[in-house]
Amino acid sequence: MKLYMTEMSGNSFKIRVLASMLGVDYENIRIEWEKNAHKSDDFLALNPRGQVPVMEIEDKVFWDSTAHLVYIARTYGGDTWLPTNPLQMAEIMQWMSFAQNEVQFGLQWARGVTVYNRRPESFEGYLQDGKLALEVLERQLNKSGHWLALGHATLADIACYPYVKRAPEGDLPLDDYPAIRAWLKRCEALPGWIEMDP
Numbered sequence: 001m002k003l004y005m006t007e008m009s010g011n012s013f014k015i016r017v018l019a020s021m022l023g024v025d026y027e028n029i030r031i032e033w034e035k036n037a038h039k040s041d042d043f044l045a046l047n048p049r050g051q052v053p054v055m056e057i058e059d060k061v062f063w064d065s066t067a068h069l070v071y072i073a074r075t076y077g078g079d080t081w082l083p084t085n086p087l088q089m090a091e092i093m094q095w096m097s098f099a100q101n102e103v104q105f106g107l108q109w110a111r112g113v114t115v116y117n118r119r120p121e122s123f124e125g126y127l128q129d130g131k132l133a134l135e136v137l138e139r140q141l142n143k144s145g146h147w148l149a150l151g152h153a154t155l156a157d158i159a160c161y162p163y164v165k166r167a168p169e170g171d172l173p174l175d176d177y178p179a180i181r182a183w184l185k186r187c188e189a190l191p192g193w194i195e196m197d198p
């Protein structure tokens, strides 16, 4: 298995941390982000979106961290991280969808403005979606307890973690969200967890 990534990519971090917790071996291929390698013809042949992470698994290529997390969890994680029971799977997929919507288009992209000056004209909209993401998460954790779904750590938590952790860098501080702050610490205490690069 090969993972094309950069250290600063929160979506790549999801794969790296799950692989670490499950003791999965893979080849890490760092792309030269600074030189815009993710927009090169060679890279676009792997991922037409021009984004990391990308994974080569056997003779197939997949882009989008959701696909990678599903593959790793089901191949190496038994029923813990993504159970096949339909109701339980639906519950996890709901939060993985949320990670790809409000978390990405709110929290991740607000930070994209403050850190990379990407689409600054849309900042207000990103902030609104980011706040919505934080409110939904805070409410869920107050209801569900320690974890987002199923009463234990699952792909739901891994998929949401990186850009919630980095939300303050996008002008979305976590001061008003005590349940989220406690949940971030709980994630970081999982066996095999690795630190996310700044």
Ligand SMILES: N[C@@H](CCC(=O)N[C@@H](CS)C(=O)NCC(=O)O)C(=O)O
Residues within 6 Å of the ligand: 008, 009, 010, 011, 012, 038, 050, 051, 052, 053, 063, 064, 065, 066, 100, 104
């Ligand atoms: N939904 C995708 C999002 C991937 C993504 O946003 N990757 C960022 C780095 S974390 C990227 O490559 N951005 C460059 C770009 O969009 O041009 C996933 O979960 O993999």
